[in-house]
Amino acid sequence: MGDFIVSARKYRPQTFDTVVGQKSITNTLKNAIKNEHLAQAFLFCGTRGVGKTTTARILAKTINCFNRTEAIEACDSCDSCESFNSGASLNIYELDGASNNGVEDIRNLIDQVRIAPQLGDFKVYIIDEVHMLTPSAFNAFLKTLEEPPKHAIFILATTEKHRIIPTILSRCQIFDFSRIKVKDIADHLVDIAKKENVKAEPEALHMIAMKADGALRDALSVFDQIVTFSENNITYQDVINNLHILDYDYFFKFTEFADKEDIPSCLLLFNEIVENGFDSHNFINGLSSHYRNLLVCKNPKSADLLEVPDGIKDKYLKQANEIDVNIIMRALNALSKADVSYKSAKNQRLLVEVCLMELCSLKQEQEKKKP
Ligand SMILES: Nc1ncnc2c1ncn2[C@@H]1O[C@H](COP(=O)(O)OP(=O)(O)OP(=O)(O)O)[C@@H](O)[C@H]1O
Ligand SMILES: [Mg+2]
Ligand SMILES: [Zn+2]
The missing domain is CATH 1.20.272.10 (Zinc Finger, Delta Prime; domain 3)
Structure with missing residues (x-):
């Protein structure tokens, strides 16, 4: 039991190219890095579990890598990449806007932003669920967002774009993450089943993908649940029984x-x-x-x-x-x-x-x- 890691965490993509179903976004980011034309404030919008946080982390790691590959991916072995991989990098700062949504939290963040990075070129600030910030927190944040220090990059993420005020929207480069297609999710599950040595009927994985309604994280959680239930041999019947789906x-x-x-x-x-x-x-x-x-x-x-x-x-x-x-x-x-x-x-x-x-x-x- 001890070392079980849920698939959604175990299989979080580490490179732009392994992010499923968001090609136009990852390509745009790669081109911006290549041409040194990266914006300093981004807004990542889209429903839950489609790769917003994942992409933000990949971006942070890639722009700090000392040995970027030809394909504009992080090398995964330089000092900076290693500190990212072990979760020890000081160049990435994640704030959960849902629980740290007051003016004080944002002031703390702004104080941090002034300090230049020790290792690598950029500090990346990811603010998740940014729509939960209070109006006064938003206001405290506006000035920094408009004129951030050169080493700072902000990535705001939200599932509810309509709740972001226009003054924020107009200061960010906006990326709309799409729901992931059933076929893409199903293919991804086939891949993971292989890696985990789980036998699975293709119809079964397809059904899980359909039920996930575009959210890859949901698909992976259901996959885990059914792997446990079916003892590593997933059938279509297992899935419809477990998910209470009509055949x-x-x-x-x-x-x-x-x-x-x-x-x-x-x-x-x-x-x-x-x-x-x-x-x-x-x-x-x-x-x-x-x-x-x-x-x-x-x-x-x-x-x-x-x-x-x-x-x-x-x-x-x-x-x-x-x-x-x-x-x-x-x-x-x-x-x-x-x-x-x-x-x-x-x-x-x-x-x-x-x-x-x-x-x-x-x-x-x-x-x-x-x-
Ligand atoms: N596009 C994707 N490609 C591959 N895996 C993905 C993708 N989207 C989500 N996942 C899987 O789901 C997990 C959660 O994804 P992530 O944290 O990026 O979602 P999110 O869009 O930030 O969701 P939330 O709005 O709930 O914060 C990842 O660890 C990964 O396993
Ligand atoms: Mg997220
Ligand atoms: Zn590297």
Whole structure:
């Protein structure tokens, strides 16, 4: 137990090139370092766990490295790199804006900023969750941010860009970190599973990636949890059981029943889902995504928008072929209505059941409308 390190920490990228899914940002930073054109104040925005702190640390290490590589990466072996790697460098200062958000904290920081670095060229100040600073702390900070000493670089990070005041925004170079694509997360997990000698079905890792909703850290935490559960052999079934996800198969079945206008089978299947403890609002949204996936599969061009494992992609293409595009559109419409009314409905189960019956009747309605 003693030496277990969570994957999110163990696999924090150490170079620009190993940061997943943020190429335009890491390339811009590398070019700025190469051309000695680095800004002194940055704002890194984006949702949780997409690489903001990681990139800030890599930047700090790289600009202080004595032997930067041709590819503008830190050498990882000079004195400065070693002090960074052991967490002992005095050239990086991380302040958590959520817990140190008062004027006094910022004054302490400003006092520090005046002191030039002992080793290396730059001191990098990372202020995480910067939107949590109080207005007076912000004000105390403005002057320093506008005219920092030559050796100081500020990296402000936030998950809530809209809460940053314009006077700060206009003094920073802004980088918007993107959510990471399902495929990129899944590939990253495959890599890590290999390194950890964990056997894993590709569909299982893909499912974890989907569930992470763009945040790589979340994906890694879930991965750890399921590794423990499955004793180093992750199956698709483990993942859906653990994450309480409805198997794709359910949605394929519903769509098939609806196509056959088989109301009883639909209702029985829904009953099974409820009895297994699944939330019926999530069910409605899952079924909507399913029809959305069928819709994008109607055209080979948009089929690329499908973010599912390859084996399941074939099933989508097949089912999409069997169902009329008008029926898909109407199904989406009915589901969207159910989604909107769900919260305010007194009898939510009935609402879903009526919606399912509607899905089973779409063909009939369409027939009726024909002249
Ligand atoms: N783009 C990425 N490439 C590779 N690993 C990543 C990436 N983003 C996050 N991770 C993984 O998640 C962990 C946390 O990432 P990081 O601290 O950079 O997130 P953050 O964007 O600062 O999130 P927060 O807003 O919660 O502070 C890293 O240690 C790493 O393992
Ligand atoms: Mg962070
Ligand atoms: Zn170095």
